[in-house]
Amino acid sequence: MRALGVYLHIPFCRSKCRYCDFTSFAGQEELMASYVAALIKEIKLQSAVLSDYVVDTIFFGGGTPTLVGAAMVHEILE
Numbered sequence: 001m002r003a004l005g006v007y008l009h010i011p012f013c014r015s016k017c018r019y020c021d022f023t024s025f026a027g028q029e030e031l032m033a034s035y036v037a038a039l040i041k042e043i044k045l046q047s048a049v050l051s052d053y054v055v056d057t058i059f060f061g062g063g064t065p066t067l068v069g070a071a072m073v074h075e076i077l078e
Helices: 029-049 065-077
Strands: 002-010 053-062
Touching: 002 065, 029 065, 053 065
Parallel strands: 002 053
Antiparallel strands: none
16 A cells, blocks of 8 residues: 555634635634534545555644644544
């Protein structure tokens, strides 16, 4: 199996930094649960296509990924 690094974009932040070029949104915390659900659905879809790979690295980025909290990060990693 070939190794694969995965980047997971979490576009939420407390405030938008002027220098930030990432797609991110401040003050949209009410969208986090539905975003994470959609992200999990996409991960499942892509895992079928990438079955010849093994994920050896996961990068979280975006706005501030820790804003989604430990429980949602756990859901994503499951």
